[in-house]
Amino acid sequence: xxxxxxxxxxxxxxxxxxxxxxxxxxxxxxxxxxxxxxxxxxxxxxxxxxxxxxxxxxxxxxxxxxxxxxxxxxxxxxxxxxxxxxxxxxxxxxxxxxxxxxxxxxxxxxxxxxxxxxxxxxxxxxxxxxxxxxxxxxxxxxxxxxxxxxxxxxxxxxxxxxxxxxxxxxxxxxxxxxxxxxxxxxxxxxxxxxxxxxxxxxxxxxxxxxxxxxxxxxxxxxxxxxxxxxxxxxxxxxxxxxxxxxxxxxxxxxxxxxxxxxxxxxxxxxxxxxxxxxxx
Numbered sequence: 001x002x003x004x005x006x007x008x009x010x011x012x013x014x015x016x017x018x019x020x021x022x023x024x025x026x027x028x029x030x031x032x033x034x035x036x037x038x039x040x041x042x043x044x045x046x047x048x049x050x051x052x053x054x055x056x057x058x059x060x061x062x063x064x065x066x067x068x069x070x071x072x073x074x075x076x077x078x079x080x081x082x083x084x085x086x087x088x089x090x091x092x093x094x095x096x097x098x099x100x101x102x103x104x105x106x107x108x109x110x111x112x113x114x115x116x117x118x119x120x121x122x123x124x125x126x127x128x129x130x131x132x133x134x135x136x137x138x139x140x141x142x143x144x145x146x147x148x149x150x151x152x153x154x155x156x157x158x159x160x161x162x163x164x165x166x167x168x169x170x171x172x173x174x175x176x177x178x179x180x181x182x183x184x185x186x187x188x189x190x191x192x193x194x195x196x197x198x199x200x201x202x203x204x205x206x207x208x209x210x211x212x213x214x215x216x217x218x219x220x221x222x223x224x225x226x227x228x229x230x231x232x233x234x235x236x237x238x239x240x241x242x243x244x245x246x247x248x249x250x251x252x253x254x255x256x257x258x259x260x261x262x263x264x265x266x267x268x269x270x271x272x273x274x275x276x277x278x279x280x
Contacts (some may be wrong), residue, residue: 002064003040004038004039004040006064009067010028010064010067010068010069011028014028014067015027015028015067015069015080016067016069016182017043017070018065019046019073019074019075020071020073020074021075022070023075025057025075025078025079025153026045026047027045027046027190028043028045028084029043029044029046030043030054031264032042036168040057041060042059042098043056043057043059043062043069043071044056044086045057046055047079051175054086055078055081055083056082056086056103057073058071058098058102058104059071060104061248080101081101081102082097082098084097084098119123122127162271163268163271165265165266166266166268168264168267181251182250197236198234198235199232199234201232202230202232
């Protein structure tokens with residue numbers, strides 16, 4: 001349960017409003033106190049670009065979660081709440097519309113009385129600003145930290161706004177892009193070689209009769225029929241095959257450096273000045 005003891009801590013720390021599903025709705029803007037009981041009754045939630053919109057959410061049944069406030073309503077329901085000026089007291093009509101939106105049984109218009117005998121209405125309730133509140137005294141519009149102006153989207157830190165931008169940090173990572181394999185298979189091809197071969201041929205040798213061979217020549221009959229045989233030889237190619245290791249083949253890797261051009265979107269903040277016309 002949210003009590004007045006929690007208010008200062010939540011406002012000074014710039015806490016957030018969390019819906020019933022645990023989702024952040026926005027930052028805490030202001031907390032309204034019931035003017036009769038003094039108990040916290042409403043909280044405004046800063047939503048939209050730079051927190052320029054504020055929606056009212058009931059604190060009935062709300063719980064404190066660290067520096068945040070957890071309410072029992074959805075983010076969409078809070079954002080769709082009737083628009084009410086957060087810089088003034090709640091009127092009876094405004095509070096009645098808020099009660100109807102959130103389906104609360106009590107309303108400012110009916111004047112329901114609680115057990116303490118007081119009217120649970122915050123139409124004249126005080127409101128407490130968050131850490132970006134401005135003092136309403138003087139013309140300089142100096143906030144509580146002493147800085148000119150205030151941060152409308154969060155707690156004021158100093159008198160300057162930080163501009164940030166994204167930078168590309170490009171590295172490299174190794175990933176598999178392909179595979180190489182060695183595969184061995186058998187192919188057949190024709191080989192032609194020329195080798196020398198020898199063969200024997202018959203030659204006729206004639207020699208005259210001389211005293212040296214006359215005896216051999218006349219040792220047989222004077223006239224006869226005879227045959228004389230000579231065996232001829234010739235070489236033919238003989239083919240034999242044997243397997244011979246001729247080389248070793250293995251896979252290797254080498255690193256090749258290429259250049260890649262990377263194109264990517266980066267965001268950066270720009271700060272513009274939107275000055276109001278001078279006031280009398």
